[in-house]
Amino acid sequence: MEKQEIIGKEFRCLDKGFVRLVDLMGNDSSIVQSARVSYGKGTKTISEDNSLIRYLMRHRHTSPFEMVEYKFHIRLPIFVARQWIRHRTANVNEYSGRYSIIPDEFYLPNPxxxxxxxxxxxxxxxxxxxxxxxxxxxxxxxxxxxxxxxxxxxxxxxxxxxxxxxxxxLPLSTYTEWYWKIDLHNLFHFLELRLHPTAQYEIREYAKIIANIVKQTCPMAYQAFEDYRLNAINFSAIELKILKEMLKADPLSPEQMVNFGLSKREIEEFITKIHKINNL
Ligand SMILES: Cc1cc2nc3c(=O)[nH]c(=O)nc-3n(C[C@H](O)[C@H](O)[C@H](O)COP(=O)(O)OP(=O)(O)OC[C@H]3O[C@@H](n4cnc5c(N)ncnc54)[C@H](O)[C@@H]3O)c2cc1C
Incomplete structure (x- = not known):
């Protein structure tokens, strides 16, 4: 989708919030263009561009993704803003409750x-x-x-x-507004953390809308992000040793996994990863 079709559009979130893309600098081509500076003149076709983006994402060559910048206008409850503001690699300008009267707008969860x-x-x-x-x-x-x-x-x-x-x-459920500008590399980091099922439902709802905007405006980069980060699973060195044993005829029991030095919690997390693989 062309950025002109999406800029200014208000995407409603929660009961009274929204996400609006104010401006966007760059697209998939900007990532490729900047990467070519380091690799010299190279690929040109769309499929070659896609391969290059996927290579960059796979190998954590992150700086070309920083060439794309998103600026959003967001209305969100203060308790969501408190989680959001922890992402320090963005530029923020928030509504001032010292300067202006705070509107009568509060978040109420659905039953x-x-x-x-x-x-x-x-x-x-x-x-x-x-x-x-x-x-x-x-x-x-x-x-x-x-x-x-x-x-x-x-x-x-x-x-x-x-x-x-x-x-x-005034309560944490009070809505506030801000402008939030961030480059695509750091936005992917935000999305990875805030789309995760362990992130709070309310911030996840915002992350989903932003993810969809990125998907439409930088489709190749977003697909690479989904494949190599969002839906990928990392294994620790110890887990890999266990995995090696599991691939043999007799799978290990959780009791046997303790012998490899994993804690009870790590074993639970590891088994969850294995279930995820089995459910693919
Ligand atoms: C599910 C979940 C639960 C959480 N629970 C809590 C909680 O209970 N309490 C709490 O306080 N926080 C909590 N957080 C916030 C979390 O600890 C991080 O602060 C937040 O996710 C931002 O991550 P970040 O620092 O990697 O991101 P960013 O601030 O965007 O930074 C990106 C990366 O840049 C680097 N960086 C940025 N600024 C600096 C700096 N000044 N110095 C060094 N390196 C820097 C770091 O490598 C960092 O990973 C939680 C987050 C999540 C997703």
Whole structure:
């Protein structure tokens, strides 16, 4: 897809958020063009361009991917922004709650994504649904608190308390906005981490939209990213030793794997990788 068709388009996310591509510098050709500076004049056809991009991705020759830059306008809840801002290799300019009045916009989760605490991932939610009545109570309670805190915020403003102070008790579910500019190499790093099933659902929803924008604007690079990073599996040196044994007639039991020096958790993760391979 041509960038003109996608620039300015608003992709809705969560209940009140969005992702909008503001500007884009470069495309698949820019990656190839810059790589050719280091390899001299070389390939020219589309299939050769594709092979070169795939070679660069496979061999972690990352700098040609930095020649492509994306600038997004994003509206997102503050708790998502807190996770997002940890990606330091981007340029950010955020809405100022000191300068402007914060709009009455808060994130409310859908009942179907209100889940129980995961028992296997201490940071995440499980697939287990919470009782529907409790989920609805939770959402109504959040909504009531948001309304109460916003009413208080408005009262503080009416009494001429400085905006920078009046806002300090607004909740993490408050929506904020920013411009976010990042090159494609670092964007792939962001996507790898934030598309992962262990990333929080809410940031994953944004990552999915951004991934789709990249897929449409740099299709060759995105395909290479999917093949060599996103959907690839790494094995540690110890896991490879076990794998070698497993490929023999008698597979190893988890108890035998302990002898190779893997912890219980590593064994679980390794078995998950093997299941992933078996399910391909
Ligand atoms: C599922 C998940 C759970 C997480 N949980 C937590 C948590 O509980 N607590 C928490 O605090 N964070 C947490 N994080 C954030 C995480 O630790 C990283 O800060 C975040 O993912 C950004 O990664 P990054 O530093 O690699 O990315 P970027 O900041 O984009 O950096 C990219 C790469 O550039 C290099 N780099 C950038 N800046 C510097 C620098 N100043 N010095 C040296 N090298 C640099 C590093 O090699 C880095 O990998 C979590 C992230 C995920 C995905």
């Amino acid at each position: 179907e994504i209100v889940r129980k605490q995961s028992k296997t991932n201490k940071q995440g939610r499980s697939d287990e649904l919470i009782d529907a009545t409790l989920a609805n109570e939770f959402i109504s309670d959040i909504k009531a608190t948001q309304e109460l805190l916003y009413e208080k915020y408005n009262n503080y403003l009416r009494q001429d308390i400085a905006r920078e102070l009046a806002r300090i008790n």
